Amino acid sequence: GGGASRAGGLLLVVVALAGIGHRGWSALPSSEITETGPGPLCDAGDADQCINAGVMADQAGKLDLAAARFSAACDQNSALACRNLGYVRGRMEPPDQPGSMTAHSKACGLGDGRACQAAAEVADVQGDAATQLAFYRKACDANYGMGCANLGITLAAADAPGPEIFAAQKKGCAADWDQSCLLLSAVVSQKLPDDTEKAAATRQLLTSKCSSKLPMACTALGVLLDNARGGPRDKPGALEAFETACSGATPHPRGCFNAGLLADDPAAAASHFARACKLGEQLGCDR
Numbered sequence: 001g002g003g004a005s006r007a008g009g010l011l012l013v014v015v016a017l018a019g020i021g022h023r024g025w026s027a028l029p030s031s032e033i034t035e036t037g038p039g040p041l042c043d044a045g046d047a048d049q050c051i052n053a054g055v056m057a058d059q060a061g062k063l064d065l066a067a068a069r070f071s072a073a074c075d076q077n078s079a080l081a082c083r084n085l086g087y088v089r090g091r092m093e094p095p096d097q098p099g100s101m102t103a104h105s106k107a108c109g110l111g112d113g114r115a116c117q118a119a120a121e122v123a124d125v126q127g128d129a130a131t132q133l134a135f136y137r138k139a140c141d142a143n144y145g146m147g148c149a150n151l152g153i154t155l156a157a158a159d160a161p162g163p164e165i166f167a168a169q170k171k172g173c174a175a176d177w178d179q180s181c182l183l184l185s186a187v188v189s190q191k192l193p194d195d196t197e198k199a200a201a202t203r204q205l206l207t208s209k210c211s212s213k214l215p216m217a218c219t220a221l222g223v224l225l226d227n228a229r230g231g232p233r234d235k236p237g238a239l240e241a242f243e244t245a246c247s248g249a250t251p252h253p254r255g256c257f258n259a260g261l262l263a264d265d266p267a268a269a270a271s272h273f274a275r276a277c278k279l280g281e282q283l284g285c286d287r
Helices: 041-042 047-059 063-076 081-089 097-109 114-124 129-143 145-157 162-174 178-191 198-207 215-226 235-245 253-264 268-278 282-286
Strands: none
Touching: 041 047, 041 063, 047 063, 063 081, 063 097, 063 129, 081 097, 081 114, 081 268, 081 282, 097 114, 097 129, 097 235, 114 129, 114 145, 129 145, 129 162, 145 162, 145 178, 162 178, 162 198, 178 215, 198 215, 215 235, 215 253, 253 268, 268 282
16 A cells, blocks of 8 residues: 555657648647647546546646546546545645545445555554454455455454454465465464364465465465474475575565575575575574
8 A cells, every 4th residue: 555556557659740840730630639648638538548647747746636637537436546546645745634535445445455455554544443444354355465464464463263364364365465375374373273174275275376476475385384284294395385485586584594494405504594694584694
């Protein structure tokens, strides 16, 4: 959520004027008339162009104009426009929290999970825990992984039943939200230590999700495999999962550390610990 998450591309066309310079403006067919921006098309009721105009105004620091453009498209029930409107209103000085909540709430009602998450964040700022939880539920219902992760975290903080937290994190992991995959393993181990059925289901899900693109899922899988949760112990499989967690563009430091713990070769172990340390894992530095 937040302003940095705003979306919408710019549909700009570079028009070469040299070929039409011999004709006067009034003689040009309408298809050849250049425009300074999508504003006129927005005024004519084109929601997509209103969104593009809003993005351009936002990037230029003209928040009032951006809000007006996004509002015009939001009035046409564009979920993206309503979400963008919520972001802009939240960044005004002073922040228009009620306006932001109204816009995000409408986008959420139109099925935009990211907007539901954003509405929950506004509710958090407003100190409304019940509304925050309700929007996390809506975000998760819309299959937005971050919303599912936050729903599970919020439920855990309220000491809710383990199965409800498990369901939220499982759905978040299935939606490729990496943090949910990691938290799912923790739920199975800490909240549902005796539920072999859920442990097995988690192991199966994490096996399907583990890749260098979801490094936390690999760390979570390695922990289950090494600790015989959801099936027999599989040390080679655990080591492979931890090594995968330690690879890729965004490696998981704890995966590197765990790979060092399981490595049989001292040189390989030292290499894993050193990488974990470099990535900010103090346990790796200590080793």
